[in-house]
Amino acid sequence: MEELPAAEGDEADQTDRADRADRAAQVAPAGQVGDVGTVIVTRALTKRYRGGQLAVDGLDLTVPAGSVFGFLGPNGSGKTTTIRMLMGLIEPTSGTARVLGQPMPRAARAVLPHVGALIEGPALYGFLSGRDNLIRYDAADPTADPRTRRTRVAAALDRVGLTAAASKKAKAYSLGMKQRLGLAAALLQPRRLLVLDEPTNGLDPQGMREIRALIRELASDGTTVFLSSHLLDEIEQVCTHAAVMAQGRLITQGAVAELAAGTRGRLFVATPDTGDAARVLKEQGAGDVVITEDRVTAEPPDRDLADVNAALVTAGVRVRGFGVERASLEDAFVALTGEGFDVAG
């Protein structure tokens, strides 16, 4: 199987992501309904299932054009239900959803040809080769010209790095290769929007890296990518923007860098005297003190950190490092919900 290019280094990645975030911000200044700069807008979107379960509760989502938008939430928080409403697969109970400027599900026929979707794993025929699976997908599209089918399929296989494995039966594919084949199917036609539901679910770390690299590459062409995930670090690694869901409700949304920036990071002390450091930090008013090997971390207290540092030194704690770590999206989530991220919905 062909290898995808390795993920770029952290620094290059950050720059690239910042560039894309800028571009997305430029085309979506206010994110109003119907704004050409937004590809998905929902207002008070709500879904109550027949059994009474309120799966999505008054969701106001704004996805800027050109963004890699992470739809983040623990299992059961309503992500798949939202995606199914956006794709016109189920009707909302109330509220509205517009995709590419058109109302869903009413305009599904006009909208969906411009949207590539990978929802709940690709439906593949195991006894057919990867290539033949794509030929079937392409043949099912009434707008696809049969004369150029082989060229389109070859280009899609190449795009996801499956050319060398194209003749293998799909049942012999690894999970990562199956996901890539699903992506290839979504890419048979040029798309303005890609919607990926948990694209790395069940993959090993290498498979995850490959799919993330592919997502970055797709986004660099200007395609808006909307992906759901229950993995915070995944969103931080690939997304320019994110929305955070919990129990059917939107907790927050915006540029990833800004979401975390609004939250205070954790105070850390690197020291061999962890026990004493933890005691002093508590005395100084720090909360949630955690000891790990030769580090103590805590919620910073509401006082000058220079005084906290001085108190440590006065107490004889040998301080090798002291500071506040940059807040992660996880810190933001905990600050907003008062809960850890790994909660069941």
Ligand SMILES: Nc1ncnc2c1ncn2[C@@H]1O[C@H](COP(=O)(O)OP(=O)(O)OP(=O)(O)O)[C@@H](O)[C@H]1O
């Ligand atoms: N068809 C259905 N009928 C009734 N309840 C449902 C149905 N589908 C989902 N639910 C419930 O709605 C809530 C939201 O589920 P949903 O699948 O949208 O969440 P999710 O964030 O995508 O989670 P996961 O990552 O586990 O798929 C859950 O409590 C779930 O049990």
